[in-house]
Amino acid sequence: MEILTLFLVALVALEHIGIAVLEIFAAPEKQAAAFDMSLDFVKQKNAQTALSNQGIYNGMLGLLILAMILFFTGPVLKTIMILLMIYIIVVAVYGAFTATKKILYLQGLPALIALIFVLVFYK
Template identity: 80%
Template sequence: MQILTLFLVALVALEHIGIAGLEMFAKPDVQANAFDMPVNFVKTKEAQTALSNQGIYNGMLGLLILMMILFFTGSTLKMILILMMIYIIVVAVYGAVTATKKILYIQGLPALIALIFVAIFYH
């Protein structure tokens, strides 16, 4: 079950890297659809700058999670992963309240499932 747990956590990390790709490199039409924003707003320089800034945070978070899996083990890794999944859940709740509810399901739910697996099955 530990391998499945780490696989789920890695999927959460890869999801954040993918979101970063959308935020930083996708066309405005795709970004507007993905993030429930008006396309005219997304095409503005200010929105593109904000999305890119947000994208680098998501990408680095995904990379950080993957690096933690590679460099730590045991109780240290368990604590790091618990804290990181809680962080993602809190951010997803905030995003659901302030931006769009689908953030809760797209980012928060996978992190919650991974958190449960880490808490129960990772030793």
């Protein structure tokens, strides 16, 4: 079950890298649809800058999670996974209140499932 747990945490990481790609490189039409924003808003230079900035954070978070899986083991890895999954859940809850409720399900739920697996199955 530890392998499955690491796989779920890695999926959370890959999801954040995918979100980063959308935020940084996707066409405004895809960004507007993906993030429940109006196309007129997303086409604005300031919105593109903000999305790119947010994309860097998501991408680096995804890379950090993957690196942590590769470089740490045992109780240290478990602690880091717990902290990062809680971080993602808190950010998803905030995003659900301030942006769109879909963030809670698309980002928060996978992190919650991964957190449960870490707590229950990772030694």
